[in-house]
């Protein structure tokens with residue numbers, strides 16, 4: 001949709017056709033909220049109106065085959081479409097649980113599909129008294145917290161030592177874990193699942209066996225262990241696949257074989273902005289940026305400032321605790337070999353702090369010792385995501401702490417911290433770098 005809307009705006013004389021099987025597409029990022037905050041799948045629908053208002057056309061069908069020579073796509077219905085530019089945006093499908101019992105009734109994954117979600121909402125989850133979520137990434141965490149709102153017993157199992165560790169440092173992950181526990185959610189970390197138990201060989205699921213032998217009772221199990229890229233069409237078309245996964249694309253999202261064929265979103269290869277290596281996080285933020293890049297450059301390069309890589313920027317909220325991340329965590333940066341300095345600050349997000357609605361915001365910024373901003377994590381109230389987005393711009397602009405400490409930031413008692421958390425955390429990192437090595441602690445103290 002991001003490609004299609006951009007193309008319709010930038011190339012108004014062209015016919016833009018979007019082919020997708022879903023009559024009623026859902027907003028993927030909103031899916032967890034169907035099960036707690038919203039009132040059903042119908043509250044989470046993706047509007048096609050902005051695209052249609054630009055003259056875009058939508059066909060509810062599935063592309064079965066693409067002939068690169070004749071430039072004809074054949075759909076499930078038999079319809080044949082001649083194209084001049086083809087954009088593959090085929091997304092992902094969920095990983096199947098790689099353990100015995102993964103196909104028992106009551107075990108499910110999140111499909112971005114109206115009917116599947118409707119069945120979960122209407123049939124499976126209302127009857128479930130005990131849900132176990134396998135996978136403590138952001139989707140598992142959001143889903144668990146939303147389902148818990150209806151009183152269901154919920155447990156999360158994660159094989160890493162903490163939840164959310166792919167994108168957050170332990171200091172932030174433990175705060176989210178504490179909030180989930182306050183909400184009554186059980187958390188089992190540091191061990192994987194060995195089996196989904198049930199009645200008989202193929203009866204409904206009754207439990208989740210952990211590596212240490214403990215069995216968590218369950219009458220529903222959500223497997224949220226990541227997604228697999230949907231690249232069948234690309235394979236059949238003979239397009240090059242990237243070694244790190246996904247369809248190989250250049251800086252303008254064009255395939256290696258043919259400048260008329262593009263790939264965007266979860267099905268396309270992603271490069272980490274800072275490391276120039278395969279990036280594993282599949283996010284709407286990256287997908288939408290890639291869609292804009294492809295849409296702008298479909299019929300000729302209109303924008304040379306291309307999408308330079310993924311920074312895996314993302315924010316979420318559990319109760320009133322918002323948290324977000326962008327770029328590298330401190331532990332990932334250290335593993336890469338960076339000499340890391342973490343600047344941190346803890347400030348009220350309004351000033352004076354007696355202002356109604358004031359919350360404490362924690363901002364941790366990860367720098368290399370040369371001062372380059374590598375990543376950040378922010379925890380706080382409603383302004384968290386916007387502070388994080390500003391930091392995301394700074395990472396993409398490859399700014400250093402020397403830039404950030406001197407920048408001007410708008411300020412208002414009701415709307416902002418007394419000084420911008422990004423500047424204060426940068427200042428904390430600068431202070432650590434100025435101290436003799438023995439006096440500086442391993443990380444910023446936020447003082």
Ligand SMILES: Cc1cc2nc3c(=O)[nH]c(=O)nc-3n(C[C@H](O)[C@H](O)[C@H](O)COP(=O)(O)OP(=O)(O)OC[C@H]3O[C@@H](n4cnc5c(N)ncnc54)[C@H](O)[C@@H]3O)c2cc1C
Nearest residue numbers: 020028029031062063090091092265266282283284285287
């Ligand atoms: C529960 C959940 C919550 C999420 N929350 C967030 C969030 O808060 N923030 C964030 O940044 N990211 C989030 N994500 C990730 C985000 O949803 C994905 O990165 C994004 O949807 C990728 O967009 P896409 O267009 O590449 O793929 P998809 O959204 O998967 O869309 C692919 C489309 O292609 C269609 N298709 C596939 N094959 C064919 C074919 N042969 N012919 C025609 N059509 C075909 C599919 O039916 C589908 O409509 C979430 C994901 C999930 C599952």
